[in-house]
Amino acid sequence: MSRSKRRKLIAPLPVRDGVSASHLWLGEGNWVNMLAFMAARFPAVTEADWAARMERGEVVDLQGEPLRPHSPYRRGTCIFYYRELAQETPIPFAEKILYQDEHILVADKPHFLPVIPTGRFVRETLLVRLKHKTGLHELTPIHRLDRETAGVVLFSHNRATRGIYQSMFQKRAMDKVYEALAPTRPELAFPLTRRSRMVDGEPFICMMEAEGEPNSETHIDVLENRGAVSLYRLRPVTGRKHQLRLHMAALGMPIVNDAFYPVALPCKGDDVSRPLQLLAREIAFTDPLTGRLRRFASERTLEVAT
Known part of the structure; x- marks a missing residue:
């Protein structure tokens, strides 16, 4: 898909507590399923955490269809997910x-x-x-x-x-x-x-x-x-x-x-x-x-x- 078209994507996941959903286009790969890919692509998040998020419907495709842990990995799919950190240092200063x-x-x-x-x-x-x-x-x-x-x-x-x-x-x-x-x-x-x-x-x-x-x-x-x-x-x-x-x-x-x-x-x-x-x-x-x-x-x- 062209870069200009990618800029116009509308996230199927809503903004949550001020955090917009991130998106990622899936490239070449032979992952057995989406859980295996997500765990490898984002090693800072445990496989158990990704499985729980996916079961909650927090990882979806461009049409908003939930991607479950067992969902197949398909090249060319655009996925949406929330970035979350287990621990985030508070900044003690106000805007x-x-x-x-x-x-x-x-x-x-x-x-x-x-x-x-x-x-x-x-x-x-x-x-x-x-x-x-x-x-x-x-x-x-x-x-x-x-x-x-x-x-x-x-x-x-x-x-x-x-x-x-x-x-x-x-x-x-x-x-x-x-x-x-x-x-x-x-x-x-x-x-x-x-x-x-x-x-x-x-x-x-x-x-x-x-x-x-x-x-x-x-x-x-x-x-x-x-x-x-x-x-x-x-x-x-x-x-x-x-x-x-x-x-x-x-x-x-x-x-x-x-x-x-x-x-x-x-x-x-x-x-x-x-x-x-x-x-x-x-x-x-x-x-x-x-x-x-x-x-x-x-x-x-x-x-x-x-």
């Missing part, structure tokens, strides 16, 4: 809805909360929390922030107008302003612009700068000198992964509490005591539907723990 109309919702995300379900987080994500809170099952983020970054995130909850808002990011028609706490560099002349070529680094989750034509650009200025650290305003022109964090580190002023740059530190696990001091402070754009200027600002602050 806030800044604005909502019939098309969009704007939220103020706390540090450590992922925007969408990923890895070991499903319910403890901004998207699922907001779906559960608002009942808006069509809610979709127009852009993303790293889990470690706090601040403004724009969502669409109207399928008919979603593409119009998504095109703003594709056309870079949105003004994004970030703030960060980082070491004071009195020898540098501000404002300044950092341009560089960013490529995949090591470990794979990190980025690095390399020789070649720049593919990233950030405008940086000082908002406030606080002694050993200063509050900086960052305006990204491009939107590369970890762009702001890498550019600040490359200038000799890594963002406070950055566990990746300039050197990747051991995983902090569930430690939420030292949030990355990076905030998506503001988003501004001309609304493509009304022509009005929209400006949304985070109500959060950055500070260094003493």
